[in-house]
Amino acid sequence: MFVSALQDFAAESPAAASLAVVLLVASLLYYLVRRPQRLNFPVVELGDDLGFDRALDEGFSKYPDTPFVLPTTPPQLILPHACVNEVKSLPENKVSFMKEVQHMFTCKVTGIGGESHEILSAVKIDLTRHLASVLDGLQDETRYAINSEFGPCEDWTPQPVYFKLTRIVALLSGRVFVGRPLSRDEAWLKATINYTWACIQASDACKRYSPYLRNFIGPYLKEVKNLKKHRQDGADLLQPLLDDLLQKESEKIGQDGFDDEQGTFCSWVLKYTNEKERASALNLANAQMSLSFAAIHTSSMALSQVVYDLAARPEYIKGLREEIKEVLTEDGYDIDGEGFTKLKKSSYTKLRKLDSFLKESQRLSPPGITSMQRVTTAPVTLSTGHTIPANTRFAFASQAIHRSPRTTTFSPEYNPASYAPPSVFDGLRFYKLREMPGKENRHQFVTTAPDSLSFGHGIHACPGRFFASNEIKVVLIELLRNWDVRLKGDTKRMGGDRPPSFIKGNSCVPNMEAVLEFRKLGVEECVCIYMRPPPIPAQAPRAASPICDQRGFNGIPHVSNNLHPKVRRAMPDTKIK
Structure with a gap:
């Protein structure tokens, strides 16, 4: 080659x-x-029988207070857990996050990981500020996406989980990032999903060559050419949307709120783009496709892992459904334009059991087994007395930290009496912690801390984690309310071993070939809420009526004859079953 x-x-x-x-x-x-100086720290050798994850565990156990080296190319220094707080806020001119990302994705060849203040600003400022209004679109799109991808599933139906969930996440992310109708265009879906795969393939292809050869050989590799093709496909599809946004801008037609029919997120990106690049569809595509890669890749992995855990541990499903029902009963609900009930935005924070299950799934099946990766741009002296030379890649062994009883959060002293050791899956681990006085607002899925590093920590903690959390929870709530899932062939619902993940470098990748079985719940099985309609003059009071979010695959909702008038008016063409 x-x-x-x-x-x-x-x-x-x-x-x-x-x-x-x-x-x-x-x-x-x-x-x-420029190559890194020789690192005078203990080395944990990698071998055929000692993979990256096991080497990390061995080093973490053997050298708890000393940095140690993994002999990757280039070498990576793993810092002691105690150093998290002193490193988390070091400025970019001392320890660079961007340089590590650029190394990870061979940026000079692939273009992935370059400076993208437009996207970061749009996510940190605008998307975060409009999370509540974005949630409406996510809830609406989830029902459409799951029904479209899974089909009717009137009986137990096998589904290739990872690939189905990847398309579902792509639909949800597209609804927010580019808006309808483009987000549902099959060409756009293929472009964003294929780009996600192409990013990884192109980076891997470049890394087969020495660093000083990549810049010359890389552009001619078929994987890199394929990546650029998908990027150009995205630019071609975005051109009409860009033209429309620029036209509205010239006419001073703008909006401060979020409207997913208007390509609002793209307008936020343009707001931070310099004048020379604003009219370039390829520049907008670079930003959009990079954002899609980050969102689709990470959210589909997290969602797959938690669905695998639900199927393997069906004993949790009843409690999670009951929590949703309790919140709906206490808070009420909103009704969308099609007459479906949905959780109020304020209700999401009350789903503490769901939040805990998701955090526990991520703890044991994280997106990566290291976190807070950086490159030193100047020598850094730690409180331990060790000095890290310039141009050194370093990280923390987050998976080992999250599984160690030495870690404060997972120690017996910190936990309630019903504590399960950190080597064991406990879906209510963080729910029980938050039940303890003084810990009510800690240990949430989006929380970052020295003991919770899946989203990073400090100035470079993932800015999109709040959006990702909402996106994942919306899908899980829809599945729990209206669907059932089990391991393939698990007719007695006993659970069992989840599909195993595999380690690739420092990534923990969900099983991409696993098949689970799904079934659409019937009207009597779904998570209903009971409401009492307002009294109607000259009629006897009606009994409480179940309202179910049930929709046949042909798009006709299945609801009771006692449908509340408010819902009935919202669905004038509904056939009542």
Whole structure:
């Protein structure tokens, strides 16, 4: 492959090939000067029988108070857990998050991980400020997405979980990031999902070559060309939306609120884009596709892991459904334009058992087994007395931290009497912690802390975690209210071993081939709420009526004859079953 890429390069441009030789020599010299200094710390060797995760666990156990080295390319230094707080807020000019991201995705070749203040500002400022209004679109899109992807499922039906959930997450993310109708366009769905895969494939392909060769060979690799094709496909699809936004802007037609029919998120991105790049659909596509990659990749992984845990541990499902029903009964509900009931925005924070189950799933099946990855841009001296040289990649062993009884949050002293050791899955672990006085607002899914590093911690903690949390919870609530899930062939609902994850580098990847069985709940089985309609003059009082979010695959809601008039008016064409 290397020789073939060189031949293609030389054939396309002999002059450029000659120049490349000169640049290659210069690049090699630069690499020799800039390569990391030798790290004088203990080394935990990787081998055939000792993978990345086991090496991390061994180092964490053997060197709790000393940095240790994993001999990756380039080497990665793992810092003691006690150093989290002193590192979390170090500025970019001392420890760089962006340099680590650029290394991770070979940015100079792929374009992934470049400076993107437009996206960061739109997410941190605008998306976070409008989370409540965004939630409406997510709730509406979830019902459409699940019904579209799973089909009727009147009986137990096998579904390839990871790929179905990836499409569902892509639909939800697209609804927010570009809005309808583009978000439901199959071409856009394929472009964003394929781009997500292409990012990983292109980065992996580049890493097969030495760092000083990647910049020259990378652009001619088929995986990189494929990545650029999907990016251009996205730009072509975004062009009409961009033209419309620029036209509205020129006419000074704007909005402060969120409207997913108007491409509002794109307008937020444009707001932070410099004048020279604003009219470029490719620039907007770069931002949008990178955001889609981050959202689709991470949320589909987290969602797959928690659905696997639900299927493997069906004993939790009843309690999670009861919690949803209790919140609906206490808080009431909203009714959407199609007559379906949905949780009020303020109710989501009350679903503490669901939040706990999700956090526990992420604790034992995290997106990555290290966290807070950085590159030092200057020597850094730790409180332990150790000095990290410049140009050193470092991280924390987050998976080991989350599973250790030495970690404060998971120690017997910190927990209630019903404490389960951190090696054991306890879906209510964090719910029970939050029941303790003084801990009510701690240990939430989106919380970052020295003992909770899945979203990072400090100045570079994931800014999109609040949106991701809402997105994942909306899907889980819809599944719990209106669907059932089980392990394949688990007819007695006994549960069992979940589909195993696999470790790739420092990533923990959900099983992509696993098949679970799903079934749409009947009207009498779904999570209903009971309400008493207002009295009607000259009629006897009616009995309490169940309102169910049930929709046949043909799009006709299944509701009772005692439907509340407010709901009936919202659905004038509804056929009553």
